[in-house]
Every structure is written in C-alpha cells, then in structure tokens.
Amino acid sequence: xxxxxxxxxxxxxxxxxxxxxxxxxxxxxxxxxxxxxxxxxxxxxxxxxxxxxxxxxxxxxxxxxxxxxxxxxxxxxxxxxxxxxxxxxxxxxxxxxxxxxxxxxxxxxxxxxxxxxxxxxxxxxxxxxxxxxxxxxxxxxxxxxxxxxxxxxxxxxxxxxxxxxxxxxxxxxxxxxxxxxxxxxxxxxxxxxxxxxxxxxxxxxxxxxxxxxxxxxxxxxxxxxxxxxxxxxxxxxxxxxxxxxxxxxxxxxxxxxxxxxxxxxxxxxxxxxxxxxxxxxxxxxxxxxxxxxxxxxxxxxxxxxxxxxxxxxxxxxxxxxxxxxxxxxxxxxxxxxxxxxxxxxxxxxxxxxxxxxxxxxxxxxxxxxxxxxxxxxxxxxxxxxxxxxxxxxxxxxxxxxxxxxxxxxxxxxxxxxxxxxxxxxxxxxxxxxxxxxxxxxxxxxxxxxxxxxxxxxxxxxxxxxxxxxxxxxxxxxxxxxxxxxxxxxxxxxxxxxxxxxxxxxxxxxxxxxxxxxxxxxxxxxxxxxxxxxxxxxxxxxxxxxxxxxxxxxxxxxxxxxxxxxxxxxxxxxxxxxxxxxxxxxxxxxxxxxxxxxxxxxxxxxxxxxxxxxxxxxxxxxxxxxxxxxxxxxxxxxxxxxxxxxxxxxxxxxxxxxxxxxxxxxxxxxxxxxxxxxxxxxxxxxxxxxxxxxxxxxxxxxxxxxxxxxxxxxxxxxxxxxxxxxxxxxxxxxxxxxxxxxxxxxxxxxxxxxxxxxxxxxxxxxxxxxxxxxxxxxxxxxxxxxxxxxxxxxxxxxxxxxxxxxxxxxxxxxxxxxxxxxxxxxxxxxxxxxxxxxxxxxxxxxxxxxxxxxxxxxxxxxxxxxxxxxxxxxxxxxxxxxx
Ligand code: B3K
Ligand code: ZN
Numbered sequence: 001x002x003x004x005x006x007x008x009x010x011x012x013x014x015x016x017x018x019x020x021x022x023x024x025x026x027x028x029x030x031x032x033x034x035x036x037x038x039x040x041x042x043x044x045x046x047x048x049x050x051x052x053x054x055x056x057x058x059x060x061x062x063x064x065x066x067x068x069x070x071x072x073x074x075x076x077x078x079x080x081x082x083x084x085x086x087x088x089x090x091x092x093x094x095x096x097x098x099x100x101x102x103x104x105x106x107x108x109x110x111x112x113x114x115x116x117x118x119x120x121x122x123x124x125x126x127x128x129x130x131x132x133x134x135x136x137x138x139x140x141x142x143x144x145x146x147x148x149x150x151x152x153x154x155x156x157x158x159x160x161x162x163x164x165x166x167x168x169x170x171x172x173x174x175x176x177x178x179x180x181x182x183x184x185x186x187x188x189x190x191x192x193x194x195x196x197x198x199x200x201x202x203x204x205x206x207x208x209x210x211x212x213x214x215x216x217x218x219x220x221x222x223x224x225x226x227x228x229x230x231x232x233x234x235x236x237x238x239x240x241x242x243x244x245x246x247x248x249x250x251x252x253x254x255x256x257x258x259x260x261x262x263x264x265x266x267x268x269x270x271x272x273x274x275x276x277x278x279x280x281x282x283x284x285x286x287x288x289x290x291x292x293x294x295x296x297x298x299x300x301x302x303x304x305x306x307x308x309x310x311x312x313x314x315x316x317x318x319x320x321x322x323x324x325x326x327x328x329x330x331x332x333x334x335x336x337x338x339x340x341x342x343x344x345x346x347x348x349x350x351x352x353x354x355x356x357x358x359x360x361x362x363x364x365x366x367x368x369x370x371x372x373x374x375x376x377x378x379x380x381x382x383x384x385x386x387x388x389x390x391x392x393x394x395x396x397x398x399x400x401x402x403x404x405x406x407x408x409x410x411x412x413x414x415x416x417x418x419x420x421x422x423x424x425x426x427x428x429x430x431x432x433x434x435x436x437x438x439x440x441x442x443x444x445x446x447x448x449x450x451x452x453x454x455x456x457x458x459x460x461x462x463x464x465x466x467x468x469x470x471x472x473x474x475x476x477x478x479x480x481x482x483x484x485x486x487x488x489x490x491x492x493x494x495x496x497x498x499x500x501x502x503x504x505x506x507x508x509x510x511x512x513x514x515x516x517x518x519x520x521x522x523x524x525x526x527x528x529x530x531x532x533x534x535x536x537x538x539x540x541x542x543x544x545x546x547x548x549x550x551x552x553x554x555x556x557x558x559x560x561x562x563x564x565x566x567x568x569x570x571x572x573x574x575x576x577x578x579x580x581x582x583x584x585x586x587x588x589x590x591x592x593x594x595x596x597x598x599x600x601x602x603x604x605x606x607x608x609x610x611x612x613x614x615x616x617x618x619x620x621x622x623x624x625x626x627x628x629x630x631x632x633x634x635x636x637x638x639x640x641x642x643x644x645x646x647x648x649x650x651x652x653x654x655x656x657x658x659x660x661x662x663x664x665x666x667x668x669x670x671x672x673x674x675x676x677x678x679x680x681x682x683x684x685x686x687x688x689x690x691x692x693x694x695x696x697x698x699x700x701x702x703x704x705x706x707x708x709x710x711x712x713x714x715x716x717x718x719x720x721x722x723x724x725x726x727x728x729x730x731x732x733x734x735x736x737x738x739x740x741x742x743x744x745x746x747x748x749x750x751x752x753x754x755x756x757x758x759x760x761x762x763x764x765x766x767x768x769x770x771x772x773x774x775x776x777x778x779x780x781x782x783x784x785x786x787x788x789x790x791x792x793x794x795x796x797x798x799x800x801x802x803x804x805x806x807x808x809x810x811x812x813x814x815x816x817x818x819x820x821x822x823x824x825x826x827x828x829x830x831x832x833x834x835x836x837x838x839x840x841x842x843x844x845x846x847x848x849x850x851x852x853x854x855x856x857x858x859x860x861x862x863x864x865x866x867x868x869x870x871x872x873x874x875x876x877x878x879x880x881x882x
Pocket of ligand 2: 304308326327
C-alpha cells in the first residue's frame with residue numbers, strides 16, 4: 001500500500017535503470033476473484049546502470065505466489081518482498097530470467113487500476129502505474145519490452161480474449177471448459193501500454209487498407225446488443241487512420257486494431273498498443289441517445305487514442321515528466337483532425353473556451369504547474385488541462401513560429417529519429433530547431449514556466465505621418481514555487497482593420513520580427529511602428545488565438561464592434577463580441593453586488609441584431625458560439641478576486657434577459673426557420689443548425705419564460721433525437737415550475753435502462769442554479785441508477801454540481817463545499833483517482849469573497865486532516881491549501 005506521505009519525485013533526479021527487461025512472457029489465467037499471473041521476464045544489466053546493483057521491482061497491493069531465477073526457486077535470503085516491492089539482492093550480472101507468479105482479485109479492484117472487472121468484463125488500465133498491480137516490474141516508461149501474452153478464461157464467461165499486438169494462436173484447454181488466446185506484440189513498449197480484455201462482447205468491424213496496401217482488421221467491441229451504437233466510432237476510426245496518413249505520413253503498423261468499450265473507467269480512454277480501451281461514453285452513439293456534442297467527442301477521442309500509436313506508443317516518454325510530449329502533441333493532432341473534418345474556426349473557438357475554462361483557471365490557482373512539471377508526488381494528478389491543453393497550444397505556437405513546412409519537416413525528423421525510443425521534450429524540440437534552423441532555447445520556457453502570461457497592448461495613430469505605433473508588453477504572474485518569471489516567446493498574429501472594415505496593409509517601419517502577419521514578442525516589451533497606414537486602424541491582435549495568453553487592451557466598444565463586424569479572422573470576430581459581452585456583464589455584476597438597479601447597454605443587443613440579420617445563416621455553428629454569453633466561470637476569472645458568485649449570476653442573467661427580450665422576434669423567427677427537416681444526421685452542418693436553434697431558444701426563454709417554456713415543452717415532446725430533446729430539457733432546467741419537473745420525470749422514464757443517458761439527467765439537475773439543488777443532488781445519490789462505484793455516475797452528478805454550478809457549489813453557507821468534502825472522503829478509499837479529480841473543484845477557492853473563502857478553506861482542511869488519505873487526495877488537498 002502506498003502511503004499518504006508519498007515522496008516527491010524530481011525530474012533532475014532521473015537516471016536510467018540498472019536492469020533492462022527485453023522480453024515479457026505473460027500467462028494470465030482469468031478468474032473473477034483469483035486470477036493467476038505468471039510473468040517470465042528476460043532481464044539483463046543495463047550498460048548505463050550501476051553494475052552489481054540490487055534489482056528493485058515495483059508492486060502495488062500484490063501477493064506473490066512464487067519466484068524463480070532461471071527456473072530455480074529463489075531462496076528466502078535472495079530476495080525481499082512486500083505488496084509494494086520485490087528486491088533481488090544480488091542479481092546475476094548477465095542475462096537472466098525471473099519468473100514471478102502473483103494472484104489478483106479483479107472483482108475487488110475498485111480503484112480501476114491494474115486488472116479489474118467492469119460489468120463482468122475483465123479489462124486493464126495500466127497508465128500511469130497500474131502494471132505494478134498485475135505483476136512486479138520496473139514500472140516506468142523507459143523500460144521497453146517485447147510482450148507475448150497468453151490469456152486463459154472460462155469459455156462461457158469470456159468467449160472474447162484480446163491482447164496487444166497480433167493474434168498468434170487460440171485453443172481449448174481440454175476438459176476444463178476454458179480456452180486461451182496467444183498474442184504477440186512485436187513493438188517494444190513500456191508496461192503502461194499493456195492491456196488485455198476478456199468477456200462476452202458484440203463487435204462491429206471492417207477491413208481498413210493502409211496507404212501502402214496492408215489490410216488491417218479494425219474492430220470495436222461493446223456490451224451485448226449495443227453494436228449498432230458503435231458504427232459511428234468505427235467510421236471515425238477509419239477516418240482518423242486515413243487522416244494520419246495524409247497529414248502526418250503515419251501508417252498503422254499491426255494486423256489488427258481493437259477498441260473495447262467498458263462502463264467503469266476512470267477517464268476517457270486509453271491508447272494501449274493495438275488495443276484501445278474506452279469509457280463507453282466515448283464510443284456509443286445513436287440519434288435517440290447521444291447529442292451532437294457526444295458525437296463530436298467520440299470522433300475526437302477515437303482520433304486522439306489512435307494518433308497515440310505514433311505519438312506516445314512508437315515514440316514514448318522517457319519519464320512521466322515528459323507526459324506532454326505525448327499528450328500535448330496528441331491533443332494538437334486530434335484538434336487538427338476535428339478542424340479538418342468539421343469547421344476550423346468553430347473548433348478553434350470551442351478549444352479556446354475549454355482552454356480558458358480549464359487551463360487558465362488551473363494556472364491562476366494553487367494547482368498551477370508547468371506544461372512539463374519538475375516534480376510530483378502523485379503522477380495521476382498531472383493528467384491536467386495544463387499538460388494536455390496548454391501542451392497542445394505550445395505545439396500550435398511552434399507551428400505558427402516556424403511555419404507549416406518546417407513544422408512538418410520537424411515532425412518527420414522526430415518520427416525518424418526517435419521511433420522506438422523513450423524520448424524527452426528536449427529530443428522533440430531539437431528536431432524543430434534543426435528543421436527550421438532556429439534557436440528554440442527561449443521557446444523552451446513555455447515548457448518550464450507555469451502561469452498565464454498577460455500581454456498588454458496600447459497604440460497611437462498619427463494621421464499626418466500615416467504611422468501607427470503598437471506597444472506590446474508581457475508579464476507572467478508568480479505561481480507556486482516560481483516567484484520570478486522570464487519572458488516567453490509569444491507569436492502575436494495580427495491585422496489592422498480600417499473603420500470601414502477593410503484590411504489595411506501591414507508594413508513595419510522599424511526592425512521588428514514580423515513575418516506572415518505574425519509579430520514575435522520575446523522580450524518584456526516591443527514597439528512596432530507601421531507605415532503608410534491610410535486611416536486610423538483597429539488592431540486585431542492574437543488572431544486565431546495565436547498564443548495562450550490574456551490580452552489586455554483598452555479598445556473602445558465601438559472598435560470592438562468594428563472587429564465583430566469586419567475582422568477577416570472569425571476567431572477575433574467572436575472574441576470581440578465576447579469582450580463586449582464581458583464588459584456589459586461586469587457592469588451588471590457590479591450593480592448587482594452594490595444592490596443597484598441593473599441597466600444593460602443596448603448596443604450589444606443592436607450588434608447582435610445586426611449579426612442575426614446579416615450573417616447568422618452563413619455559418620450556424622459560428623453564430624451559436626456568438627450567441628453564447630461568457631459563462632459565470634469566465635466572469636469569475638475576469639473579476640479575478642473577491643468574487644461573489646451570486647452577483648455574477650444575477651448580473652449575467654439580467655444581461656441574458658435583456659438580450660432575449662430585445663432580440664425576441666428575431667430569435668423566434670430563427671428558431672422557426674432552423675427546425676429539423678428529415679432524419680437526424682450528426683454531420684457538422686446539421687449539428688451547427690441545431691446548436692444555433694438551441695442558442696436561440698435559450699436566449700428567447702431568458703427573455704420570456706412563458707414563451708420559452710411553451711416552445712421547449714413542444715420541442716421536448718416532438719424530438720426524434722437526443723440533441724433536440726436534451727436541448728429542450730436544458731432550457732427547461734432554468735425555468736422553475738411544473739413543466740420542468742414533468743419533463744425531467746418523462747426523460748427518466750424513457751431512458752430508465754440506459755445509464756449513459758441518465759448521466760445527462762443527473763448532470764442537468766446538478767447544475768440547476770436554485771437553492772433546492774443541493775437537496776436534489778443529495779436525493780439523487782440515493783437514486784437506484786446512481787452508484788458511487790461508477791466514475792461516470794459520480795462525475796455526472798457530483799462533478800457537475802461542483803464544477804458546473806457556480807452559485808450552488810459556492811453557497812454562502814458552505815453546504816456545497818461540505819457536500820463535496822463528504823463525497824471525496826467517502827470515495828477516496830475506493831477510488832482515489834476519481835476522488836482527487838473531484839477535489840480539484842476547489843482550485844479557484846482563493847478567488848472568492850472572504851466569507852466563502854473561509855468556508856472553502858475549512859472544507860479543504862477537513863479533507864486534508866482525514867486519516868489514511870490516498871496519495872492522490874492528499875496531494876491535491878495539500879497543494880490546494882499551500
Ligand atoms: N493516456 C491516457 C490517460 C491516462 C490517465 C492515467 N491516469 C488517455 C489519453 O490521454 O489518451
Ligand atoms: Zn492522450
């Protein structure tokens with residue numbers, strides 16, 4: 001058992017292992033409560049290690065049955081074993097074989113790490129450190145081995161047996177009712193990519209022919225009777241494979257590719273070599289049961305895990321500090337895939353919304369850490385928005401800075417040079433330095449320095465000289481452990497927009513790093529003077545959100561309206577509207593807090609009216625993003641301290657109501673025009689139409705509750721797909737009354753036997769911004785479909801309450817905090833990973849007004865003071881309070 005005082009692991013302490021494991025032969029005899037694992041490890045001293053060193057293998061809650069060295073039972077004096085390690089005191093200084101037998105209880109494994117059972121299906125999760133729960137091993141990513149796995153099980157219980165690599169052989173175990181399958185994976189891999197599955201599953205499959213003409217059987221395995229719901233994921237998989245060939249020149253490398261969906265899973269999915277295991281939420285989709293957002297998530301996650309085959313598996317990480325090497329890069333790749341498959345600007349807006357909501361929030365609080373952390377206590381707590389989302393932004397900036405062609409050459413070099421290795425971020429960046437001929441040493445700061453830089457901009461136009469001077473400066477606030485910050489390399493994509501809307505020429509009069517419309521700000525400050533500027537320009541900065549920074553610039557509202565109307569960059573059009581809306585909501589929030597009457601600036605409504613009249617039909621998905629106001633969390637981040645969530649809610653709602661009323665006729669007309677026609681299709685254009693129709697209804701309902709209720713009730717009843725049905729229910733959720741309760745009951749009745757759909761129902765109720773919600777949530781924890789043992793249920797109900805309901809989680813009386821603390825304390829012994837993740841809901845607690853801050857601190861302290869905490873929860877509570 002690991003203890004709560006887990007030691008700090010430091011990047012600077014990295015050293016190679018003293019032994020290597022070249023091959024692993026596993027024999028796994030599956031049994032619900034007594035699974036036997038025999039591991040035959042071919043070891044040898046590592047030429048880079050210390051000669052003669054003891055061999056220390058990792059374990060976690062393991063029970064050793066037997067141990068042999070080169071076939072001979074180990075004498076008691078030769079080794080020491082505990083559930084968490086096996087030490088061989090004096091290993092031979094030549095190649096040798098260690099054969100270890102362990103016994104596991106997969107049914108009792110509630111942590112869902114290692115080998116466990118989910119609805120009767122045997123499956124594994126080994127990243128980051130789960131393999132040590134299967135057998136004693138050098139459980140670290142720089143030990144690469146070739147695996148051969150024999151899986152044996154009762155034929156009735158588990159007719160399907162899957163492993164990594166290619167299938168070699170299968171057969172009966174005569175007279176036992178058992179059978180086996182033998183799998184061989186020719187690609188050396190770290191143990192975190194090991195996987196096996198045994199169970200009774202349905203499958204959908206097809207043959208995929210790679211660019212070079214190799215036939216691959218690609219298959220998705222799901223719970224019996226759900227095959228139909230996996231066809232979208234299968235298609236997304238085939239599209240991902242084709243895209244990676246086309247865009248990155250990467251082909252698949254095994255004869256089979258299997259995906260298995262299970263219902264108990266700690267996160268989204270896992271990229272095990274040739275055998276991806278998924279949370280079924282990210283595989284199963286049908287018109288009746290999945291929303292457009294579900295389809296988009298499935299497409300993105302299927303792609304993400306598939307893309308790991310090259311970025312993560314063929315090239316893996318030297319140590320867990322390098323996690324962003326595979327995660328940031330693979331997120332970047334899946335974002336690019338979705339952009340190509342759908343709308344690039346809309347995908348960018350959605351990704352930036354997520355980045356700001358998750359990563360900026362993390363970066364501004366006690367859990368802030370660099371994209372490549374320098375130390376950790378519990379690695380599972382570093383699968384964060386910073387490592388993933390900011391990690392992807394860093395790659396995107398790299399591409400912007402060196403250009404698409406040099407970027408592709410750098411990627412090619414990386415694949416060529418690092419294939420088959422466990423690499424570092426330095427190895428990766430070196431490829432781009434070489435491919436571009438640029439010095440990227442300062443760029444590396446993005447990996448080492450936490451915190452969101454703020455870029456301030458000011459400008460001056462001289463009409464007589466026709467010059468326009470732009471002054472930029474950067475600073476990064478201190479973060480835990482990093483008081484002083486260095487300037488980072490910030491690519492500022494920009495344009496100058498005339499008041500009439502035309503794009504003005506971009507001629508830099510002084511020597512500044514300006515290329516292809518991108519200015520590089522790499523010092524504390526930079527001034528650029530543009531010449532031959534024919535009229536006063538409005539600057540459009542950070543086009544496409546060219547860097548993960550906060551921009552501070554006091555543009556007049558009128559200038560923002562110019563950008564909203566005319567900017568050729570759709571991201572900055574959207575941003576301009578958001579910035580105006582943020583200002584309007586800030587003012588309303590101030591008034592609400594001061595107890596004053598709220599008056600809403602009418603110009604925002606006028607600009608949106610013009611937008612609806614002239615441009616909404618051109619791109620529905622984009623228009624839906626424009627109509628969606630900044631969230632309460634966005635506003636809290638903007639306020640930055642002494643936040644009163646009730647005032648934010650009241651201010652924002654007042655603005656929404658005013659807009660809904662001002663735009664009522666237009667919204668109603670739009671709502672009517674965009675009604676569904678024909679059968680449901682999840683394609684991006686149809687989804688965009690539904691998104692805009694929903695946004696229209698949502699605003700309309702804010703302005704006129706009676707009309708909103710009527711329309712939503714009708715839409716709910718008539719819907720032939722989940723997007724429309726759930727969209728209507730989501731609008732009703734904000735309209736207290738009998739109609740809402742009737743619809744909620746109807747929904748639960750219709751989908752009572754489908755946990756994934758009920759998750760939507762749990763989540764929606766948890767986000768109702770009303771005083772009764774906490775009681776409702778407590779009541780729902782006793783609902784027969786709810787279970788603390790299932791991560792999806794917990795995230796839907798408790799996670800949505802804590803992370804998606806600003807007013808009720810942050811109740812002034814602290815009851816929301818106490819509830820979360822209770823759940824975390826109760827869940828921790830069973831599933832520490834999920835418990836720790838829930839606890840990150842406190843990550844912005846210091847931004848609250850003093851009363852709530854004190855209550856949040858008390859709840860956090862209660863968690864931190866609980867005896868016997870897991871390393872996971874102890875790490876998060878400790879850092880949150882530091
Ligand atoms: N690599 C996994 C995440 C593993 C999380 C371990 N706590 C999924 C992914 O990012 O693709
Ligand atoms: Zn990943």
